[in-house]
Each structure stands twice: as structure tokens, then as C-alpha cells.
Amino acid sequence: MKKIILITGTTAGIGKVAAKALAKQGHTVIIHGRNKDNAQAVCKEIKSETGNNNVDTIIADLFSFADVKRMSEEFKVRYERLDVLINNAGALFGKYRETTTVGLEKTMVLNVFSPLLLTEFLLDVLEKSPSARIINTSSATHKIAEKPNFSDMQHEKNYSSTGAYPLSKLYTIWLTRHLAVELKKRGLKKITANVLNPGVVATRFGQDSDKGFINNMIFKIALLFMTKPDEGAATTVYLATSQ
Template identity: 75%
Template sequence: MTTKYILITGATDGIGKVAAKAMAKQGHAVIIHGRNQNKAQKVCEEIKAETGNDKVDNITGDLFSFDEVKRMAEDFKQKYDRLDVLVNNAGAIFSKERELTKEGLEKTMALNVFSPLLLTELLLDVLAKSPSGRIINTSSGTHKIAKKPDFNNLQFENNYSSSRAYASSKLYTIWITRHWSAELKRRGLKNITANVLHPGAVATRFGQDNDKGFINNMVFKLALPFMSTPEKGAATTVYLATSQEVENVTGKFFGNMKEEKAQDKYYSIENEIKIWDYCQKVISPYLNN
């Protein structure tokens, strides 16, 4: 087996942590990302102890801050000259009140869409050094309930709800991943693929800690006993990161370790380009400075 260098965001808890542990167990060099240095280091040591793999490292950064994302990418490139797999796993649903980052961006879009795109752009040069680079983005089955995009309200200044923002962000993640598959070829990066997955409904602490409104809170609590294990939820991430079966597959949507069809009735190439261009405009000040 060829050792892959794998960076996975949001890997100190839940599916990310389980996936990191599984890939470390396979012998890969795994770099886990977290916001808190002490916690990230603790998880790093835990994975080393459980897997016997010393090629486990950690990196920290606040994905709500573009400055932090840029610094995190620079930190990675100071330590590593190659990246084989980037797993944009970090994501969240937020409270019933619309919240902004310090840069004035709606938090759901910032964490679930803008920051993964920025991090990917900043790490493309080291992904390009891999013989088989892989970008793996994380969507959700909730993309199915996303409403028709309002291109004048992509950060939900009007009619905000936590569930609407989350579902929309996960729909846009699918469209952006499709666009990546063509964009990489356009840039001459034919050795890099981009795919997107949904992990299914998984029993983690995801969505349990904030007030999303009475109905959404109740749905999360009642659904918990019926959700699958984090191990099952992480299986598709591990598959897309490490399997030879998807070596040259790009621009596809996966669930349960197989290709699926996303239910995105509002999709069109025109809409895909609008979302891509909007997101690129948001992150562009942090790409060239």
C-alpha cells in the first residue's frame, strides 16, 4: 500500500475523528484539524495509541476566519510538501438566530461553503504534487429539502432559518464539487479529482448543542436513536480517500460507499456557475495577498 498524506478538517469529534482513526489504522499519514490546540493534540495522541501509527499529526485553525484558514494552509505547507487527500469534513448547523463571522459572513455559508473552497484553493499547489490528488467535500441528505436558490439572498439576510441555511449550503457544496471537476481540468490539474458525499444520519453530537428553534430541536432529539453509528457514517469518507476503485472518478456524489444521484431539482449549469462565481468573489481577497 502506498502511504497517502491525508488532511481532514473537523477531525477532533464525530465522523471526522472516526474517519481519521480508520485511515491511520490503514497506515496512512493523517493530519487532523481542529479549532482547539489542546484538544487536537489529545485526539492525535489517542489515535496514535489506538492504531500504533506514529504518522498522525494535527493542525489548528478557526474556519470561521479566512485569515485563520490562510494561516492554516501556510502552516501545512511549511511542514508538508505534498498532499494526497483533502477531506473538507467540518460543518455545522447553527441557531435559530442568524449569526455572522467577524468578516460579516453568515456563519453557515462561511463554515460549510466558503472556507472549504478557500482552503482547497490554497492547498491546490501541494495537491498538484500528488500522483493522485483527491478533494472530498461533505454534503448531507438535507440537500434534498433545499429551497430554490435566491441569488440575491445567498447569505439569508431575508427569511433566515437554520435548517434552510444548512440545506442550501449542502446543496451548493454538491454544485461546487461538480464545478471543481471541470475547473481542475481547465487549470491543467488532471491528476486531481473532486467528489462529494453524504454520510447519512449519524448519531454524533452534531446539531445537539445549539438552539435551532423548538421544532428543529425536537426533530434532532427524536431522530437520535434511529441514526446509524459514526463508523458507518465515516465509511464513505474513508472509501473515497483510500480506495483504488475511485482513482479516476471525479465530480460524483456518493453515499454508502457507492455513487448516488443527488436530488437537486434546481440544478443547472447556469446555477452552478452562479454559485461558483459568487463564492469565488467572496474568497478572492484571500487568494492573492
């Protein structure tokens, strides 16, 4: 069965590689990006390289909850069902705490809150699939996360990029486990939830933000020892397609 697959953060890195691999298998792939021109360029590239014209784009700023809602509504206008939702978008920000226009810390919004919200908004179309999957992206850095401070989830008192990111990925694992239980409670037995660690992959991830001299240098050197993006995307593709 060919699937309808929505992947967030698809204009570069693992998301782009996964989208290309899934399109090559003949699935309908909707690639998400924040920049329309970039998303359309990637869409054209994937169509050209795979010969699959069932590749679409959807544009949304995941730093905006209103845009997340609009994105979900736009998807439902175009498609009657969704077989696979891959929450791939995420980022490691710089050494100074950054907030959205409504004052929320960006790491938590992009890596935790928006994927959770998008999933909730799309549950009704996921339910229409004979076998739907929700796939969330975590990271091995969750193992070095500090003890969560639930009274300071916005990192207002003690922010560091290398502290906020691992915590966000720990929350992602917890939320996916909770979601798996919640789906059963709601009677949504045809939807499964999984969370993956893609490994340490040589992409532009984290390279463009200023994390301080030492951390910047570590990230540059680490690129030499990282796996290729196609290897990093393999787990995502497996979870999206395995019977």
C-alpha cells in the first residue's frame, strides 16, 4: 500500500534524505518548510531524482502555534487521510536564550510544543488510515540531560543551548511514551507512536548558531566523524514503511 506521508523540517538534512527515499518507494510525500522557495526547490529536486510526481509542499512557521493550526487545516483540505506523520523538525540554538514573538523559549517550542500540537491537530486524519504511524525524532543527547526543572520549562533562570536541547529530546521520549498509552485510552488502535534516535549525522544541524567558541569548535570537528545523512535517515524510513 502506498502511503501519504507528512514530514516536518524537510528542506535539508535527514528530513530531506528521508523524503527522497520515501518518494523513491512511490509514496505520496508532503514536505514541510518555513521558506516557500526552499521547499519548492526541494520538491522539484525530489520529483526530478525519483520520478515521483506525488510530492507536495506545505509551508508553516513552527514557532507559531497559529501557523501550526493553519498548517493542519490546510493539510485536511488537500488530503482525506494521513498514514505517517514524521515530526522531524528541530534545532539547537545559540548561547543566548531566544524567544518567539509570544515570549516562549525557541528550543521548547520547535522541538517539543509544536510537534505535540501538530500531532493532536492531525489525529482525526491519522485515524482515517488503516494503519497510521506517528514518528518523533529524539537524540542520544537525552542521556546527558540535566534533571528537569518543571517550574522552569522555559529556561528563564538557567539557559544554555547544550542544556536546553538534551532536555527537549528527553521530553520528546516521555511524550511519545505517553502518547502511545493515550492513543489506546482514546480507542485509536490503528495509530502507533514511535520515537527514534537518528544517530550523530553529518548535516548542517547546529552549525549555524553561535554556541560559544568551544562548542562551535567541537561541532566543526565532530563533522569529520559523523555518519552520512542517508544512514541517519534509515531509521525514519524503516519506521514509516515497515509492516
